[in-house]
Amino acid sequence: DAGITQSPRHKVTETGTPVTLRCHQTENHRYMYWYRQDPGHGLRLIHYSYGVKDTDKGEVSDGYSVSRSKTEDFLLTLESATSSQTSVYFCAISLVSGRGDTQYFGPGTRLTVL
Amino acid sequence: SQQGEEDPQALSIQEGENATMNCSYKTSINNLQWYRQNSGRGLVHLILIRSNEREKHSGRLRVTLDTSKKSSSLLITASRAADTASYFCAWSSNYQLIWGAGTKLIIKP
Numbered sequence: 001d002a003g004i005t006q007s008p009r010h011k012v013t014e015t016g017t018p019v020t021l022r023c024h025q026t027e028n029h030r031y032m033y034w035y036r037q038d039p040g041h042g043l044r045l046i047h048y049s050y051g052v053k054d055t056d057k058g059e060v061s062d063g064y065s066v067s068r069s070k071t072e073d074f075l076l077t078l079e080s081a082t083s084s085q086t087s088v089y090f091c092a093i094s095l096v097s098g099r100g101d102t103q104y105f106g107p108g109t110r111l112t113v114l
Numbered sequence: 115s116q117q118g119e120e121d122p123q124a125l126s127i128q129e130g131e132n133a134t135m136n137c138s139y140k141t142s143i144n145n146l147q148w149y150r151q152n153s154g155r156g157l158v159h160l161i162l163i164r165s166n167e168r169e170k171h172s173g174r175l176r177v178t179l180d181t182s183k184k185s186s187s188l189l190i191t192a193s194r195a196a197d198t199a200s201y202f203c204a205w206s207s208n209y210q211l212i213w214g215a216g217t218k219l220i221i222k223p
Contacts, residue, residue, distance in 0.1 A: 004156075042202060042213035043157075090156055100144050100206030105156035 003027050004106035006091050012112045019078040021109050023091030025071075031094040032074040033103065034058075034066060036087040043090065049074055081113045118184075120203055120214040128222050133190040135217040137203035138183075144206040146179055146186045151200045151216070160188075160201075193221045 003026035013019050023032060031050055035043040035058075045058030047066040055066050063085060065077045078085055089109045094101040118139035127133055137146070145164045149157040163170045163179045163186065170177045176189040186205075190197055198221045203214045 040215055042215040043204075044213075045211075092157075100209045100211060102147060102159050102162055103157075103204075103211065104159065107156045108154075 004091060004093060004104060006089075006106040006109050008109060009107065010110045012114065013081050014114050015082060016080050019081050019111065019113075021076045021089055021091075021111070023074045023076070023106055025074075025093050027093075028071050029093040029095055030071075031101070032068065033092040033094075034064075034074065034076045035090045035092065036060065036085075037090060037108075038087050046076065046089075081111075083113050085111065086113045087111060118203075118205070118212070118214055120201075120217050122217060123215070124218045124220070126220040126222060127193060129193055129195055131193055133193050133197070133219055133221075135188050135201055135219070137186045137188070137205075137214050139186075139203075139205045139207075139212070139214075140184060141205070141207045141212075143181070144209075146177075146203060146205045147211075148175075148177060148186075148188050149202045149204065151202065153199070157202065190219075193219075195221050195223055197221050 005024045007022045033048045034046040037043050044060045046064050049055045049068045067075045091106040092103040094103045120137050143165050145162050147162045148160045151157045161172050161177050163177050174191045179186045200216045200218045202216045204211045
């Protein structure tokens, strides 16, 4: 157990509203990731972080921003939510070498945008 | 998919039988990993096989890797009801982890 929690676990919001999802880890791992999971697509990387204030874009970053001001917290923000962002969002960490390493996942946040 | 695929998309077998799922990819890789996801939960890492390995075992799991065919298979022997889940492969290339779409496995009692 890599000690990863996500909040909220479920959220329903309306189109155009800002939404922030939080990922919290307890073991000071360097690498953190945000994915979205949609039927038929597996996991798609949104953004990742390789240290405090060090972040980079993944393959589906449009419409999302992230921040990491502390090692233990990685925030994902939807500035103006759209229905296409309805999805299940997973946070993950990797222990050692970065993006090709084994990843450990949080429990997920189910987001519905009406 | 432009990156690869998993098959079958779904598999339903009787408890006690073996389950095999396959993963194909299109790039050179550093390693290939398999994960399990129970309904409504996060993914759990099962096994990692490096590009210079051909076979790896972990309990009832057996993973093979054929880099010449750019494919991997996951075999679960003597399946149990608790093995019901979705299984995902992910391959590491250029420090990226790229994910397959998954195989949904149902074990019938």
